[in-house]
Amino acid sequence: MIxxxxxxxxxxxxxxxxxxxxxxxxxxxxxxxxxxxxxxxCSEIYPKKPIYDIPAYPEILAGDLTGKxxxxxxxxxxGFTLGERAETIEKQEDETFIVTTNKGTKxxxxxxxxAGGLGSFEPRKPPIPNIVNFEDKGVEYMIREPExxxxxxxxxxxxxxxxxDWSIFLTDIAAEVTLIHRRNExxxxxxxxxxxxxxxxxxxxxxxxxxEVKGIIGKDKVEGVSVVQNxxxxxxIETDHFIPLFGLSPKLGPIANWGLEIEKNAIxxxxxxxxxTNIPGIYAIGDVNTYPxxxxxxxxxxxxxxxxxxSAFQRIFPDKKYVMKYTTVGGVDxxxxxxxxxxxxxxxxxx
Amino acid sequence: xxxxxxxxxxxxxxxxxxILAPTDMAMNLMEVVRSYELAPEGTIxxxxxxxxxxxxxxxxxxxxxxxxxxxxxxxxxxEAFHVQDNSRLxxxxxxxxxxxxxxxxxxxxx
Numbered sequence: 001m002i003x004x005x006x007x008x009x010x011x012x013x014x015x016x017x018x019x020x021x022x023x024x025x026x027x028x029x030x031x032x033x034x035x036x037x038x039x040x041x042c043s044e045i046y047p048k049k050p051i052y053d054i055p056a057y058p059e060i061l062a063g064d065l066t067g068k069x070x071x072x073x074x075x076x077x078x079g080f081t082l083g084e085r086a087e088t089i090e091k092q093e094d095e096t097f098i099v100t101t102n103k104g105t106k107x108x109x110x111x112x113x114x115a116g117g118l119g120s121f122e123p124r125k126p127p128i129p130n131i132v133n134f135e136d137k138g139v140e141y142m143i144r145e146p147e148x149x150x151x152x153x154x155x156x157x158x159x160x161x162x163x164x165d166w167s168i169f170l171t172d173i174a175a176e177v178t179l180i181h182r183r184n185e186x187x188x189x190x191x192x193x194x195x196x197x198x199x200x201x202x203x204x205x206x207x208x209x210x211x212e213v214k215g216i217i218g219k220d221k222v223e224g225v226s227v228v229q230n231x232x233x234x235x236x237i238e239t240d241h242f243i244p245l246f247g248l249s250p251k252l253g254p255i256a257n258w259g260l261e262i263e264k265n266a267i268x269x270x271x272x273x274x275x276x277t278n279i280p281g282i283y284a285i286g287d288v289n290t291y292p293x294x295x296x297x298x299x300x301x302x303x304x305x306x307x308x309x310x311s312a313f314q315r316i317f318p319d320k321k322y323v324m325k326y327t328t329v330g331g332v333d334x335x336x337x338x339x340x341x342x343x344x345x346x347x348x349x350x351x
Numbered sequence: 352x353x354x355x356x357x358x359x360x361x362x363x364x365x366x367x368x369x370i371l372a373p374t375d376m377a378m379n380l381m382e383v384v385r386s387y388e389l390a391p392e393g394t395i396x397x398x399x400x401x402x403x404x405x406x407x408x409x410x411x412x413x414x415x416x417x418x419x420x421x422x423x424x425x426x427x428x429x430e431a432f433h434v435q436d437n438s439r440l441x442x443x444x445x446x447x448x449x450x451x452x453x454x455x456x457x458x459x460x461x
Binding site for chain 1: 393426427433434461
């Protein structure tokens with residue numbers, strides 16, 4: 001069991017900044033995110049795109065913003081459960097919450113802050129009618145254990161970086177790698193495209209373009225896929241695995257079943273006070289929440305996180321006196337023993 | 352001069368909406384659809400309009416001359432689902448006076 005003061009669901013910019021504001025109040029945080037890396041959309045969808053409305057940054061790349069936030073919160077030693085999706089929440093008799101992920105990891109906290117953005121990123125499933133029947137029976141939407149493809153025949157479809165990179169990677173493991181894409185062109189890093197070209201020329205990757213997988217063939221598991229190339233006749237390719245890699249899209253997911261008031265795919269919160277949901281002790285901040293006048297902006301998420309932490313502090317320490325202190329005045333005391341503070345004024349007599 | 356144009360949008364349930372879209376607000380088609388809430392929040396314009404998610408894919412049903420497809424849009428549509436010859440990403444189509452009378456249908460959510 002992982003225990004912490006504030007359990008943050010979602011490691012995007014809002015979730016990350018929460019760690020800083022909580023740390024100033026001596027509250028520890030742990031973050032859960034379905035993605036394998038922190039940063040949320042900023043890392044997953046548009047790391048190389050600039051953002052122009054972060055105060056004091058005339059321009060910053062989304063990926064760099066994530067990096068800066070990680071640097072800013074480092075001394076507060078946040079814990080991370082990455083690559084796992086928060087699945088269930090149970091309120092305990094002592095008013096704490098236990099959140100369990102899809103992989104069974106349990107987290108206990110006095111306060112839960114949902115900073116889940118548009119939801120957890122799930123693989124986009126191609127609209128092939130019988131595909132769900134073959135999930136985990138030869139159809140995988142992401143590659144978790146490359147070893148399971150050893151000496152197997154694999155068909156990958158998709159035209160982005162992950163389709164290219166996994167095709168390259170699996171040539172060393174699988175018996176046969178076929179890459180299918182609707183276009184002849186691929187959208188990926190230049191060296192990945194060149195490497196695939198090389199492997200294709202060497203006969204190590206079979207390419208079928210422009211083509212599309214239309215159906216899956218097999219009894220209890222995948223035995224082949226049917227493919228249409230360039231509008232021609234449908235034909236079959238024998239394969240043990242079919243791996244569609246069409247990117248990720250966010251879905252609110254299990255959070256929608258936590259008994260929270262939901263409106264327009266977002267969680268309703270009390271914006272007059274502290275961004276608390278209808279369940280005391282559960283807050284929602286950033287793009288995941290909604291209230292009159294809501295704007296889905298990173299800078300609004302930062303503000304919401306800051307107010308939320310004040311309320312969380314009062315909930316955790318109802319009898320403790322506290323007034324907000326400027327970091328310039330109080331400095332920043334990390335849980336790792338570091339201290340940042342404004343340099344003292346120099347007083348020296350001039351003779 | 353009235354800066355608004357009329358657009359006909361068939362939503363994902365098949366309902367036709369005739370809406371007014373401003374040409375002077377630097378809006379794109381995806382944003383106009385969102386402003387009228389013709390698709391639930393969180394199911395359209397997920398990436399915010401960067402041609403990086405295809406959640407605003409639509410089928411263009413009238414023969415208006417549209418802005419040429421950029422490389423980002425083209426490659427995104429190459430990976431999207433339910434793509435037809437008349438598919439476009441709404442976020443890449445700016446609302447201009449020339450688009451008066453445009454008819455589109457929202458592609459299914461995926």
